Amino acid sequence: MNLDSTSFPALVVREQGDGTFTRSIEQRQINDLPAGDVVVQVEYSSLNYKDALSASGNRGVTKKYPHTPGIDAAGTVIWSSADSFLPGDQVVVSGYDLGMNTAGGFGRFIRVPSDWVMRRPSSLSALKSMQIGTAGFTAAQSVMALQAMGVEPDQGPVLVTGASGGVGSVAVALLKELGFTVVAATGKEAEQPLLRKLGAEDFLSREQAAIGSNRMLLRERWAGAVDTVGGPILATVIKSTKYDGTVTCCGNAASGDLPLNVYPFILRGVKLIGIDSARCPMSRRKEIWRKMADEWDMQFLDEISRTVGLLELDEVIDRMLLGMVRGRTVIDLGEGA
Ligand SMILES: NC(=O)c1ccc[n+]([C@@H]2O[C@H](COP(=O)([O-])OP(=O)(O)OC[C@H]3O[C@@H](n4cnc5c(N)ncnc54)[C@H](OP(=O)(O)O)[C@@H]3O)[C@@H](O)[C@H]2O)c1
Incomplete structure (x- = not known):
């Protein structure tokens, strides 16, 4: 096979003359791809909020178009000039610049x-690894950050915001598995039964979760929280966190702003921990994947995931931007794509 001229389907986002962006499935060639010492044939990718932003022209994520998003990819090495990988290796690539300004997993080759590149743990299939994807990895990072800060199940409930989303739903399930009492803040009443099945014991609407965001402090409720939305909801969460509690912050689905004062920190010793998955060092990355592959029961992923082809992606991206997607969406890049 002449690698460079091998053509493959990919979702391509293009900027039009009027400043709008279009998405279509195009045939690309491997020699269109950026330089790198490993070529991976992608079996599955997954949809994350950052992909939806990249696919809609958000310059904070992607500066140059045309572009193929996809911050996650699982597949097989088909060419490598690096000592560390051989053709046939089963791998996961996620984070770093993949799908941001480097053509990503919404194409059959990267x-x-x-x-x-990370070798995929042998106990995880390519499909399962993308059911996890960046969102699941970030949920795991968030939960592990709470544990590292000393948040224990007997200290009180833990709140998860944006609970029906990718990060949120995995966080609910992992916290439950680790023995925590979980409260889910969600804008989707219809998803409460699923969230209850994953482990949520009580619910707040998005509006309830933001009540009192402009007050100095609020009643102490949460031993910890995993926030995925930012904005007034995160402000309320921090102001409602118990003495010495910890809140993790990974997302901006509601807002990138945080209207806050210093009192939760200086009067209650509340900790706010930032979570970044993209530049997580490889040694820590491998340890988190190992836990998800071999230590934690991740069977709930089948319940919260669905698989779509490249052709269906356009519509799912629009739904994600409207906050309407539940759980995880995997993209099948196989021969039928
Ligand atoms: N820091 C990192 O490394 C990292 C990694 C992964 C993700 N993230 C960020 O984490 C966030 C969640 O990612 P995701 O993949 O889980 O996205 P997602 O699947 O789209 O979930 C986001 C959820 O947030 C809630 N939401 C949406 N719009 C909202 C609004 N206007 N106000 C309040 N809640 C809203 C919705 O849940 P409900 O309907 O249940 O309320 C939605 O399902 C995103 O901001 C993403 O960029 C960051």
Whole structure:
């Protein structure tokens, strides 16, 4: 096979003359891809909020178009000039610059630096690894950050915001598995039965979750919280966190702003922990994947995930931007794509 001229389908986002962006499935060639010492044939990718932003022209994520998003990819190495990988290796690539300004997993092939590539744990299928994807990985990072800060199940309930989303739903299930009492803040009443099945014991609407966001402090309720939305909801969460509690912050689905004062920190010793998955060092990344592959029961992923082809992606991206997607969406890049 002449690798460079191998053509493959990919979702391509293009900027039009009037400043709008369009998405279509195009045939690309491997020699269109950026330089890198490993080429991976992608079996599955997954949809994350950052992909939806990239696919709609958000310059905070992607500066140059045309572009193929997809911050996650699982597949097989088909070419490598790096000592660390051989053709046939089963790998996961997620984070770093993949799908941001480097053509990503919404195409059947990616070419990337070997530093971004991780051997897939043998107990995880390619499909399962993308049911996890960046969202699941970020949920795991958030939950582990709460544990590292000393948040224990007997200290009180833990709140998860944006609970029906990718990060949120995995966080609910993992916290439950680790013995925590979980309260879910969700804008989707219809998803409460699923969230209850995953482990949520009580619910707040988005409006309830933001009540009192402009007050100095609020009644102490949460031993910890996993926030995925930012804005007034995060402000309320921090102001309602118990003495010495910890809140993790990974997302901006509601807002990138945080209207806050210093009192939760200086009067209650509340900790606010930032979570970044993209630049998580490889050694820590491997340890988090190992836990998800071998230590934690991740069977709930089948319940919260669905698989779509490239052709269905356009519509799911629009729904995600409206906050209407539940759980995880996997993209099948196989021969039928
Ligand atoms: N820091 C990192 O490394 C990292 C990694 C992954 C994700 N993230 C960020 O984490 C966030 C969640 O990612 P995701 O993949 O889980 O996205 P997602 O699947 O789209 O979930 C986001 C959820 O947020 C809630 N939401 C949406 N719009 C909202 C609004 N206007 N106000 C309040 N809540 C709203 C919705 O849940 P409900 O309907 O249940 O309320 C939605 O399902 C995103 O901001 C993403 O960029 C960051």
